[in-house]
Amino acid sequence: MRAEIIVITSGKGGVGKTTTTANIGVGLAMNDKKVALIDTDTGLRNLDLLLGLENRIMYDLVDVTEGRVPYKKALVKHKKFEKLFLLPTSQVKDKSSVNPEALMKLCDEMREEFDYILIDCPAGIEQGFQTAIAGADTAIVVTMPEISAVRDADKIIGELGRADKENIKLIVNRIRPQMVEQGDMLDMDDINDILSITCIGQVPDDEKVVTSTNRGEPVVGNEDSLAGRAYMNVVRRILGEDVPFMDLRKDSFFRRIKRAFGMN
Amino acid sequence: MSEDIVKIKGIKQGLLLIFASDSKFDEIEENIQKKLSLGFFTRGTPVYIHPEDLPKDDAETLKKIFAKYGLICKIENPENEIREIKQEEPQREEVSFAKPEVKVEGEKVEEMMVVNKTLRGGQEIRTKASVLVCGNVNPGAQIIAGGSIDIRGKCLGVVHAGAFGNQDAVIIADRLLPTQIRIANLVARAPDEGDETEKPERASIKDGQIVIEPIER
Ligand SMILES: Nc1ncnc2c1ncn2[C@@H]1O[C@H](COP(=O)(O)OP(=O)(O)OP(=O)(O)O)[C@@H](O)[C@H]1O
Numbered sequence: 001m002r003a004e005i006i007v008i009t010s011g012k013g014g015v016g017k018t019t020t021t022a023n024i025g026v027g028l029a030m031n032d033k034k035v036a037l038i039d040t041d042t043g044l045r046n047l048d049l050l051l052g053l054e055n056r057i058m059y060d061l062v063d064v065t066e067g068r069v070p071y072k073k074a075l076v077k078h079k080k081f082e083k084l085f086l087l088p089t090s091q092v093k094d095k096s097s098v099n100p101e102a103l104m105k106l107c108d109e110m111r112e113e114f115d116y117i118l119i120d121c122p123a124g125i126e127q128g129f130q131t132a133i134a135g136a137d138t139a140i141v142v143t144m145p146e147i148s149a150v151r152d153a154d155k156i157i158g159e160l161g162r163a164d165k166e167n168i169k170l171i172v173n174r175i176r177p178q179m180v181e182q183g184d185m186l187d188m189d190d191i192n193d194i195l196s197i198t199c200i201g202q203v204p205d206d207e208k209v210v211t212s213t214n215r216g217e218p219v220v221g222n223e224d225s226l227a228g229r230a231y232m233n234v235v236r237r238i239l240g241e242d243v244p245f246m247d248l249r250k251d252s253f254f255r256r257i258k259r260a261f262g263m264n
Numbered sequence: 265m266s267e268d269i270v271k272i273k274g275i276k277q278g279l280l281l282i283f284a285s286d287s288k289f290d291e292i293e294e295n296i297q298k299k300l301s302l303g304f305f306t307r308g309t310p311v312y313i314h315p316e317d318l319p320k321d322d323a324e325t326l327k328k329i330f331a332k333y334g335l336i337c338k339i340e341n342p343e344n345e346i347r348e349i350k351q352e353e354p355q356r357e358e359v360s361f362a363k364p365e366v367k368v369e370g371e372k373v374e375e376m377m378v379v380n381k382t383l384r385g386g387q388e389i390r391t392k393a394s395v396l397v398c399g400n401v402n403p404g405a406q407i408i409a410g411g412s413i414d415i416r417g418k419c420l421g422v423v424h425a426g427a428f429g430n431q432d433a434v435i436i437a438d439r440l441l442p443t444q445i446r447i448a449n450l451v452a453r454a455p456d457e458g459d460e461t462e463k464p465e466r467a468s469i470k471d472g473q474i475v476i477e478p479i480e481r
């Protein structure tokens with residue numbers, strides 16, 4: 001086994017990095033892959049919460065990089081998916097002690113044990129970002145369809161380029177088709193125009209993302225949720241499948257019929 | 265970095281290729297192929313290679329490659345050429361252009377900086393030379409050049425040509441939609457309601473004002 005190490009980044013905060021990391025992680029595990037999620041961010045909604053694992057944490061990333069425990073001891077196994085593990089972030093310890101070299105060393109060590117290692121990165125381009133991206137083979141940039149988020153994504157792509165990360169993929173999260181149609185939100189063409197990197201996900205804004213988060217069960221694979229389906233498509237693209245993008249417009253079926261009858 | 269293997273200098277007679285001293289011929293060839301396939305060189309521009317810079321066979325190989333793209337590659341010292349033209353064909357237009365008062369000998373070779381990628385937000389280029397960008401200049405990116413700026417892509421950032429006072433500097437882009445254009449000491453701001461064209465445009469100073477006009481290329 002030799003894991004692909006994927007870092008999930010964004011310029012702007014709150015665009016859905018942690019949500020995306022949790023959903024991709026669970027989705028890969030559903031596809032029988034052995035996955036480790038490393039949380040390098042400390043926010044209010046961390047990976048452990050999204051995965052419903054916060055009450056099982058014993059050790060954290062800082063304990064591992066400072067050599068207090070071997071990583072295997074710090075990994076938290078998911079309740080439902082045997083092959084999904086979380087290496088939680090520290091809520092209290094000084095995270096600046098995790099430097100790029102330490103994380104790279106850890107990733108190299110873990111690499112042989114997993115199929116995928118996903119790293120949830122803090123927003124922005126501070127030290128935490130440099131650390132999170134250091135060992136990654138692939139970077140996923142998450143953005144939202146609004147100008148400020150896209151510009152920040154552009155900056156991050158520039159920074160990733162400076163750090164010699166060539167393999168960069170885009171996920172556009174929280175798309176609201178109606179707003180796009182009214183011209184109040186950027187559409188995919190606008191976004192691709194500026195960012196010009198390969199897009200592997202177009203995820204709609206969906207309240208099921210929030211409700212499932214509260215239950216500690218990511219929405220991925222939930223067929224009743226558009227976001228759940230979109231996230232599973234992201235997972236399949238990561239696995240190398242060629243999956244077409246869904247038409248996110250809810251009424252698209254009727255619209256097409258209407259058009260066929262010359263009503264629209 | 266691969267961009268530096270072949271440097272292009274803009275000179276009066278055309279373009280002069282300069283190779284990084286430790287580069288292998290394979291790398292040079294690959295670099296030039298790439299630049300050519302990107303439509304880097306304008307057809308008809310003479311390209312010069314100093315005969316001392318490459319073994320004869322290698323130079324000939326390059327010459328053939330350039331020929332395929334409709335470009336004339338001359339393996340000679342461009343300085344010699346201008347003197348030759350002067351003596352033998354004094355009537356030629358280029359020469360009358362290069363008036364006698366222009367010193368050919370110590371001719372200042374204007375350097376061109378080539379950027380083979382999209383400039384993203386937060387990235388900045390600052391140079392005394394002219395700049396050629398093969399890619400876009402995104403919002404939040406900035407170019408400050410002593411010479412002219414040529415963008416083979418969209419320009420959405422801030423561009424300043426002739427930044428050290430050169431009023432003859434121009435800015436060219438396939439789509440010129442910058443947040444701000446500056447040439448020498450003049451500033452033009454993008455209109456708030458843009459009448460966008462799909463055509464390449466050139467900004468230059470005319471009668472003490474920055475004017476923007478469509479061009480063919
Ligand atoms: N597709 C979606 N539809 C609806 N809500 C979403 C979607 N994606 C994320 N959210 C919500 O947006 C909020 C921010 O998401 P998340 O915490 O994943 O962002 P983040 O980029 O990790 O933020 P931070 O920069 O603070 O780490 C959360 O409340 C989450 O539930």
Ligand SMILES: [Mg+2]
Binds near residue numbers: 041
């Ligand atoms: Mg987060």
